[in-house]
Amino acid sequence: MLLEQFAGPLLGGVLIGVAVSLLLLFLGRVFGVSGILGGLATPVKGDTGWRVAAVLGMVTAGILMQVVSPDLLVGTTTESPLRYIAAGLLVGFGTQLGSGCTSGHGVCGMSRLSPRSIVSTITFILFGMFTVALWRLAGGAI
């Protein structure tokens, strides 16, 4: 049962590790999604092509999975727009201010043993945990 529970996550994690390594090998870049998006928001000439390709790659992966195995994209239990507007704004703003997210800091930065990324990852995980705890306390639906 333990193996079954962790098989998907572990395999997925390995694929993520391979993917970020490929971007580093081919383009010499860090696979940080928030960084990729930030660079599209304030585009620099000649530096947007690969970013658009990366976004399309992720969206395409989603389309493939939606067709083949839509359970992988099982959505949210509540559809409250306000919750997702707030969440989106905070994630968008915070990742830019903090120079990264789970891919940039959590995977790439931590793999480099970057002190900034280690601190960032611990911080955003802690605040995430804190937020969920408060949400539960307030009786919110998960």
Added chain:
Amino acid sequence: MKLIGAAFLSALIFGLGLGISGMTIPAKVIGFLDVTGQWDPSLLAVMMGAIIVHFVSFRLITKRKSPLLAEKFQVPTRRDIDWKLLTGAAIFGVGWGLGGFCPGPALVSVASGQSSVVIFVVSMIAGIYVYKFFDRKFLQEKGK
């Protein structure tokens, strides 16, 4: 162009990895953050799998003089921990805990067509632009 193809391919694999790992299911992410409730440690296995692979690859790859398709490596070199890093991480963490989405999984999940994801992504993009404005108006002028 090879560059575009490589970026697309790596992002495709990244997206598939996210899906297989369960990170595209907000309830699973929130489950990992739900320390006072039903804790689901799966996300740990995702990070471990990714970091173990990339930790080794990073060292091997950066032994090269240059990437395969680009002139040089562009890996961040800063080591200082400043207020922006901490505050940004805190704000991101709150948003992540609130919605159960972070940027990558959200983009991948757009294909599901669910309104919550679409709303999240649009708001996230708005949040990015808000930051850019905030940065230009308040931070850059004061040299922060």
